[in-house]
Amino acid sequence: MTRTLVTGNGAAAWGARLAEADYVPAFPITPQTEIIEQIGAWIDEGAMAARMVTLESEHSMITAAGAAAATGVRVFTATSSQGLLHGMEMVYGVSGWRAPFVLVNVSRGLAAPITLEPDHNDVFAARDSGFLQLHCATCQEVVDAVLIGYRLAEDERVRLPVIVNLDGFYLSFTREPVELPAADAVRSFLPPFDPAGLGIRASQPTSQAVAVLGGTPYSYFRYQAHLAQLQALDVHAEVTAEFEQRFGRAYPALEAYRTEDAEIVFFMTGSFATKAKDAVDRLRAAGERVGLVRPRLLRPFPAARLRAVLAGVRGVAVVDQNLSLGKGGVLHAELASVLYGVPDAPAVLVSFIGGLGGRDIGAEEFYEMAAVTRRAADEGRTPEPRLLYTARELREVRKLQGIARAEHDELANEGEEARR
Amino acid sequence: MKTASRILGTAFFEAGFEVQDAPRFGAERRGAPMFAYVRADRAPIHERGVIRDPDLVVVADDTLVPVAAAGVLVGVGERTVLLLHSAEGPELWRERLAVAGPVLTLPPAGEALDFVGAASAGAAARFVGVIPREGLERAIREELAEMPLALVERNVEQGLASFDAMAPHAGIVCEGRAADAADRTPPDWVELPFEAARVSAPAIHAGATSVEVRTGLWRTMRPVIDYEHCNRCSWVCSTLCPDSAIRVEADRTPRIDLEHCKGCMICAAVCPPHAIGAIPEREAAAQERGEAAPEGASR
Numbered sequence: 001m002t003r004t005l006v007t008g009n010g011a012a013a014w015g016a017r018l019a020e021a022d023y024v025p026a027f028p029i030t031p032q033t034e035i036i037e038q039i040g041a042w043i044d045e046g047a048m049a050a051r052m053v054t055l056e057s058e059h060s061m062i063t064a065a066g067a068a069a070a071t072g073v074r075v076f077t078a079t080s081s082q083g084l085l086h087g088m089e090m091v092y093g094v095s096g097w098r099a100p101f102v103l104v105n106v107s108r109g110l111a112a113p114i115t116l117e118p119d120h121n122d123v124f125a126a127r128d129s130g131f132l133q134l135h136c137a138t139c140q141e142v143v144d145a146v147l148i149g150y151r152l153a154e155d156e157r158v159r160l161p162v163i164v165n166l167d168g169f170y171l172s173f174t175r176e177p178v179e180l181p182a183a184d185a186v187r188s189f190l191p192p193f194d195p196a197g198l199g200i201r202a203s204q205p206t207s208q209a210v211a212v213l214g215g216t217p218y219s220y221f222r223y224q225a226h227l228a229q230l231q232a233l234d235v236h237a238e239v240t241a242e243f244e245q246r247f248g249r250a251y252p253a254l255e256a257y258r259t260e261d262a263e264i265v266f267f268m269t270g271s272f273a274t275k276a277k278d279a280v281d282r283l284r285a286a287g288e289r290v291g292l293v294r295p296r297l298l299r300p301f302p303a304a305r306l307r308a309v310l311a312g313v314r315g316v317a318v319v320d321q322n323l324s325l326g327k328g329g330v331l332h333a334e335l336a337s338v339l340y341g342v343p344d345a346p347a348v349l350v351s352f353i354g355g356l357g358g359r360d361i362g363a364e365e366f367y368e369m370a371a372v373t374r375r376a377a378d379e380g381r382t383p384e385p386r387l388l389y390t391a392r393e394l395r396e397v398r399k400l401q402g403i404a405r406a407e408h409d410e411l412a413n414e415g416e417e418a419r420r
Numbered sequence: 421m422k423t424a425s426r427i428l429g430t431a432f433f434e435a436g437f438e439v440q441d442a443p444r445f446g447a448e449r450r451g452a453p454m455f456a457y458v459r460a461d462r463a464p465i466h467e468r469g470v471i472r473d474p475d476l477v478v479v480a481d482d483t484l485v486p487v488a489a490a491g492v493l494v495g496v497g498e499r500t501v502l503l504l505h506s507a508e509g510p511e512l513w514r515e516r517l518a519v520a521g522p523v524l525t526l527p528p529a530g531e532a533l534d535f536v537g538a539a540s541a542g543a544a545a546r547f548v549g550v551i552p553r554e555g556l557e558r559a560i561r562e563e564l565a566e567m568p569l570a571l572v573e574r575n576v577e578q579g580l581a582s583f584d585a586m587a588p589h590a591g592i593v594c595e596g597r598a599a600d601a602a603d604r605t606p607p608d609w610v611e612l613p614f615e616a617a618r619v620s621a622p623a624i625h626a627g628a629t630s631v632e633v634r635t636g637l638w639r640t641m642r643p644v645i646d647y648e649h650c651n652r653c654s655w656v657c658s659t660l661c662p663d664s665a666i667r668v669e670a671d672r673t674p675r676i677d678l679e680h681c682k683g684c685m686i687c688a689a690v691c692p693p694h695a696i697g698a699i700p701e702r703e704a705a706a707q708e709r710g711e712a713a714p715e716g717a718s719r
Binding site: 112176288392 | 433441598607624
């Protein structure tokens with residue numbers, strides 16, 4: 001195993017290569033495009049024996065991925081943001097087929113207004129689809145999660161597609177040291193896809209497009225996929241234990257960082273969580289008992305583990321890099337739903353919305369979130385949700401609005417004169 | 421500068437450091453201003469994103485300094501070392517920018533624009549004082565491995581030349597120390613007030629606003645049409661220009677809109693009779709002002 005500098009996109013491509021994915025349906029979208037460019041280059045130079053097909057949209061791409069996986073082929077694909085949304089009908093479709101494959105999503109905020117930089121509304125739009133979701137915080141985790149993802153997807157107890165999520169820019173274009181597992185070691189961890197019960201022969205056709213009416217069979221099929229998700233909690237524990245044994249890197253469903261005696265805990269997903277780790281270290285150095293809890297596995301949601309890790313914690317600062325319009329942070333609601341009524345659960349869950357559209361979160365903001373949460377715990381009163389937004393940022397928007405107003409008035413005047 | 425960041429990142433990594441390097445592009449394509457950053461530490465790096473308080477800022481194109489959107493001086497503090505590729509000297513820049521930290525210059529990239537990445541990385545490697553000359557050379561060779569060998573050699577030459585030229589400033593950039601949690605001032609968060617949609621919807625009240633963005637300012641190379649050889653095909657350069665910055669007149673003569681041409685040189689590459697040449701923007705601008713070509717200019 002060698003350590004080398006690799007971007008998040010490069011790590012995702014390495015995941016596909018090491019997994020020996022056989023079929024790669026593709027469609028370009030920033031900030032994901034480098035993944036398929038890299039895989040395409042490897043196929044061209046003979047380093048990867050896969051077939052890549054460029055489709056005309058993400059809807060077709062995800063259909064092709066599901067269809068190929070349903071024939072027993074190991075499939076890799078990748079998208080981002082608008083692309084994931086464009087394919088959303090089939091995101092639900094292929095998980096309903098119980099087609100096992102890995103889709104890497106490079107998170108990017110959703111339009112409108114359009115942006116390129118990351119938040120998690122794209123991947124959370126697929127939250128209820130049936131795809132398992134592995135959320136990464138480092139480039140190392142990306143390559144490892146793709147390999148783990150195939151083991152989960154292809155496990156007979158699960159057989160569902162998996163999304164591996166990484167943040168655009170903060171991981172996708174960022175190089176950091178990554179230990180690339182050796183190909184033969186990966187082959188023993190992840191042998192060729194054994195599609196027991198899957199597959200197709202021309203003389204024995206199978207159709208995945210089942211129509212059901214009346215609700216009874218529908219409920220059965222949907223709930224079975226849900227039960228498979230819940231099974232995946234145990235399978236994930238097994239698979240990651242084996243991964244740790246072989247490669248020395250541990251990936252519990254929940255990363256609990258310095259939580260042993262923590263009074264205040266940050267709760268968040270994605271690459272900003274490593275920034276939170278720095279904040280935890282410095283707050284600890286200043287004598288504060290602070291920790292970080294980060295779910296790697298977002299679907300299935302590791303509810304029992306969360307209850308255990310957060311038992312006795314006084315307050316949780318939930319940092320949502322997403323926004324459910326008209327409700328608030330998605331993680332906040334998710335966490336509250338598994339803690340409500342549980343003895344020893346934290347008294348306050350304070351909701352912070354930050355990092356929308358790639359907006360950075362500064363160290364001083366982590367310190368302040370910890371301070372606000374501590375005060376809330378002391379007072380036993382949960383404050384209103386807080387958008388991380390500074391006076392300076394508001395001034396910037398006011399400036400833009402000033403320009404817009406001037407433009408608007410100018411146009412209106414011109415129009416009036418023309419009509420005269 | 422992406423190349424510069426990768427060379428520097430690789431050189432640090434090889435010297436035993438933990439590294440993070442990344443380019444940052446906007447939505448614009450070729451020719452748009454961009455930047456890249458490198459973090460290096462003895463311990464694993466948990467910080468992410470754009471560096472808020474850089475120890476060193478390297479500017480490849482000094483014409484970007486006054487472009488607000490390029491944000492060249494964002495985060496420059498009293499201990500930040502500023503290095504510019506510029507024809508003007510460090511004293512002038514120090515006075516002009518009123519920065520407290522050291523200001524240094526390297527000759528402008530000019531004709532050597534293709535090597536500005538290696539030259540920048542070479543200087544930076546010397547400034548940090550922990551990267552050996554051979555390490556820099558290996559990093560340049562590794563990062564440019566896919567280039568033709570002759571180009572790699574020129575890059576190595578340029579990188580090592582600026583490494584050597586900056587010898588008097590070895591170690592000028594030293595390790596920063598992250599502030600303690602107790603030392604930081606709290607953020608000045610505000611409540612975002614409700615505003616009706618007629619104010620808060622993301623609308624632009626004007627047409628053709630992209631015309632207002634003078635992307636021609638980003639140009640470092642200027643395409644010049646030799647009308648004697650232009651065969652008035654009427655479509656190749658104008659159609660393939662990614663910025664629609666070439667219009668064709670009624671008599672089939674192409675005209676380049678220099679306010680918006682970013683200097684990507686696609687037109688020069690595709691012109692069938694090879695009638696579009698390229699000259700460095702600095703030279704072209706000097707000629708326009710009626711000045712003699714700057715020293716070292718190619719023609």
